[in-house]
Amino acid sequence: METREIDIAAIGHFPGSSYNVRIKSVSHLVTHNTAILGILGVGKSMLSIELVERMIAEDVKVICLDLTNQYAQELVDFYDATGEEEKERNLDTIGMAGERAVNQNVENGGSIKQFAAAIELDLREFILESPNTLKIYNPARFTVWRQSGGLYQGNAAMASLTPTEITKIVSEAALKIAQDLGMTDRARICLVYEEAHSLVPEWNSVAADGDRAATNGTARAILQGRKYGLGCLLITQRTANVTKTILNQCNTIFAMRTFDETGKDFLANYIGNNYSSVLSSLQERHAVFFGKASSCDNPVLIRLNDRGDFIRVFRKSKSPNY
Secondary structure, X not given: OOOOOOOOOEEEEOOOOOOEEEEOOHXXXXXXXXXEEOOOXXXXXXXXXXXXXXXXXXXXXXXXXXXXXXXXXXXXXXXXXXXXXXHHHHHHHHHHHHHHOOOOXXXXXXXXXXXXXXXXXHHHHHHHHOOOOEEEEOOOOOOOEEEOOOOEOOEOOEEEOOHHHHHHHHHHHHHHHHHHHOOOOOOOEEEEEOOHHHHOEOHHHOOOHHHHHHHHHHHHHHHHHHHHOEEEEEEEOOHHHEOHHHHOOOOEEEEOOOOOHHHHHHHHHHHHHHHHXXXXXXXXXEEEEEEOOEOOOOOEEEEEOOHHHHHHXXXXXXXXXX
């Protein structure tokens, strides 16, 4: 099959044509936040991995919160798996140490403060000192304890943090570091929320009481982050179950196939009923693309790049320093 030539800035092309649609600004992808929405198996992760690779090429520090472990596999060329595995073991040791760390002051029990401090230290080294540009955490991997009840006869009830609560810790640490660097118009740090409905759920979709407060904390970090060069890439197959506080701040959206009426109604506010009505019939690797980072002023239907074509053209253009 003949390989199609693409522009290195092109995210895709108009179906049935050779007219490319470009990413106008990688920085806008980050600082104005981006969402990829669609059902399982339509190419969301491959698109997000392409966007992450574009960010890496622009020296944006990317922090992936990934429950799937797919990013480490697909971006192996940019990820120090051995070094990061050792760091994650150390973080997990700090978190698990709090299981019996009871305290008269409930807030000082467990290992939340110690784990949060360790995450901040890890991220400071990554953002400020490391030549690496990709950091990946699986929030479901860590066991971090909080004291959930008062002290009684030397014992207290303990509970482990959820992935949503760990997502908050990482997001707030990233914001703190970005704030310390000062204001900027340039993208510095991108938080990637893969399976975002599990990491930043809507208030009526939380799995535990603490998740509501945790999602609010993550949302505050994203809302405050823009002026410090911090933003997010949010990926989900369940638009209805993701906090709208963050989703409403996403000024670039890739809308892929979805059957979710809540999701289609949400997107209709941005792209109009004509485009939202076709979302349920979109083919794999097709998307309605619109927003701040698009080279087009209006929503457009595009056929996304194939992964092989992107790697061949994009990485070749960045060699030998990429």
